Amino acid sequence: MNFELSYGSHLATKLERSQGYMQNAGLEAVMIGSGVQEPIFQDDYYHPYVVNPFFKEWLPLLQVPNCYLLIRQSGRPSLFFHKPLDIWHKVLAMPDDFWTAHFDIVEYADANQLNKLFSPIKGAAAFIGLPEAMPQINGIEWQLNEPALLNHFKFYRACKSEYEQQCIELANQQAAKCHTAAKEAFMAGASEFEINQAYLGALDLREQDMPYGNIIALNENAAILHYTHLQKQRLNHSRSFLIDAGFSVNGYAADISRTYCREESEIGVQFMRLISELDKAQLALIDELKPGMHYLDAHKDMHRRVGDILQTAGIINIDGEAALAEGITSKFLPHGLGHLLGVQVHDLGGWQQDEAGTNQEPPASHPYLRLNRKLQSDMVITVEPGIYFIEPLLAELQASSQSVCVNWQLVDAMRPFGGIRIEDNVAIKKAGNENFTRKYLPH
Structure with a gap:
């Protein structure tokens, strides 16, 4: 994919918007640090380096x-x-890539040299990054992580440029190859660790290449929402497999989830049917998303659909509308429907209503919703409904007055399968949404 033209437009838009903000705010300069490699406490090794998202x-x-x-x-x-001058580590050379021609680039070896290279800044200056990364430049008192400036960047990050959408689509294309390899490993009876190795091996990746820790969960482990343990021992019988894993292109993430089952018993067939029905409901909801719709409304709509699926399966005896009103669906789907996606997997600004930083938290009945604002054209979001059999939440439900609405015998039969999550990455468009994930990974 050729990024040359789209990146130039992307950078020009960001620069024009940011310089307009700076002029209005009276900021002469804004400096953004790439970040530092932080040492491990009382050791001579370092934590893995992760670039500042405001930089990338x-x-x-x-x-x-x-x-x-x-x-x-x-x-x-x-x-x-x-x-730097370094005899211990590989020193990377300045890249010669599609983006480098757009910057005035100066190489420096140490902090003292940086100070000498810096031309004077007469007015106010702001720095974005970790305090320990802030350079000491003679005559400059940096405003550190000034909230109004951060709010400006976070709010406009929600809508993605053509370049950013190209990166996310390519990340989905590559992640799809890894997901296919992982599914094949599961079907062959591999362990969680082996499935993860298959995922990484499909494109010769390392763990640190991933935008987040891969969730590779077999059987009951699929009920742990952020499970990353990776058991090495093969199971006598792996019934179900939930994978939540991505890829990154130019710092932009794909974030994809799928669930599979290879149990052919009667209850296994019922679990497969749950997967299929949730898949259909997710796609139907994606088709209905549009600019101007509030994502909280879409989240509640998905809860109704999940409730209807549970009723049809015989797991509950009331419809989706009633199950939502009674809080029953939240016991089977505790997390939010999705989030903004970009240079951060959970991109910032999901509750932010305007450039000034006005936040609107989700209602207490849906506290984990990460995106609580109206959809806009060119937002890239995840849509990730689930149906889980999570022990603590089921215990709460069973102890409540709503317990009579649940077929506990069937729930008990489903517990060994853990749960289901299906997640696609979607660009919101006026003329029909673009599902980057389904282009390359049909369920």
Whole structure:
């Protein structure tokens, strides 16, 4: 995929918007740090380096700490590229890629040299990043992580440029290859660890290449929402498999979930039917999403659909509308329907209603919803409904007055399968949404 033209447009839009904000706010300069590699306490090793997301939304320089992006009220942005003198570690050279021609690039070796290279800033200056990454430049008192500036960046990050959408689509295309390899490993009876190895091996990846820790859950482990244990022992019988795993292109993530079953007993067939019905409901809901719709309404709509699926399956004896009103569906689907997706898997700004930073938290009945604002064209979101059999939540339901609405014999039969999650990455469009995931990974 050729990023040359789309990246130039992406950067120009960000620069124009940011410089307009700076002029209105009286900021002469904004500096964004790529981040630092943090040491492990009382050790001479370091935690894995993770680039500052506010930095990588400007440029895909992902593996080099101690770099700095400088934006002034006018003109081209500058990149101070850290190239230390180091006999112990590999020192990366400045890339020559599709994005580099858009920056004035200066290499520096140490902090003292950076100070000498810095041209004067006469007015107010802001820094975005960890406090320990903030450079000490003579005559500059940085405003550190000024909230109004962060709110500006977070709010506009929600809608993705053509370049960003290209990155996310390509990440989905590549992740689909890994998901297919993982499914094949599950069907062959592999352990969780072996399935994860198959996922990584499909594209010769390392764990640190992933945008988040892969969730590879067999049987009951699929009821643990963020399960990352990866058992090495093969099971005598792996009934079900929930995978939530992604890929990253230029720092932009894919975030995809699928659930499979290879149990052919009567209860296994019923569980497969639950997977199929949830899959149909998810696709139907995606078709109905549109600019101007509030995502909380879509979330509640999915709960009604889940309730109807549970009723049809004989798991509950009331319809989806009643199950939502009674709080029953939240015991089977405790998390939110989805979230913004981009340079962060859970991209920031999901509760933010405007550029000023007005937040609207979700209602107490749906506290884990990460996206609580109206959809806009070119937002890229995840849509990830689920049906789970989670022991603590089932215990709460069984102890409540709503217990009479549940077929506990059937629930007990479903517990060994853990749960279901189906997640696609979707760009909201006026003329019909674009499902990046289904292009490459039909269920």
